[in-house]
Amino acid sequence: MSLSVPRIALKSAKPTITFVRNSGGGHFKFSSYRHDLVTGVRAPAESAKLFKKISAFAVLPILFTLYLGYQDEENVHHAMPKWKENHREYPFRYIRRREFPWGDGNHTLIFRPNQFIPGEGFPEGHDDHH
Structure with a gap:
């Protein structure tokens, strides 16, 4: 007497893959497609809030950093004549x-x-400032 195991029991069960999207984007919601097409994806108030946030947290720090770089460049130009006076020529440079x-x-x-x-050396007769 032999024990026979049915073939179905020997086959491995196929895994079922389910795709769950945790962050739903606007183009994945097809039920309100016509509504979004007619009215727009965002309300104007939401767009205004987003623009204010971008302006406050991105544009203003960038402008501040650019201003600091401009000020530093001006300081470098004012220090240039002092550097010219103290400059030495070395044969290995x-x-x-x-x-x-x-x-x-x-x-x-x-x-x-x-x-x-x-x-x-430095050309004579040229101003150091812009």
Whole structure:
């Protein structure tokens, strides 16, 4: 006498996968599709509140940071003449093995006239401020 196990019992049960969306977006709600199409997704009051929050917590800190950067740049320009007076040429700095392939070979591709030129120093007759 042999024990026979039915084949159905040997097969593993197929797992059923259910997809539960915890955060429902507007495009996943199809029951109110026509209503959203006609009236808009958000009420104007909600959009105004969102805009105020974005302005308060994103735009104002960014503007404040930009202003601080501008002030720091102005301080750097005021300190530049002092740096020029105390600048020393060292033989191990500004070494170029070959010239640049454009212009006179000593200026960079994006060159500002009040910029330090290795080997020549700062150009005379140019104002340090914008």
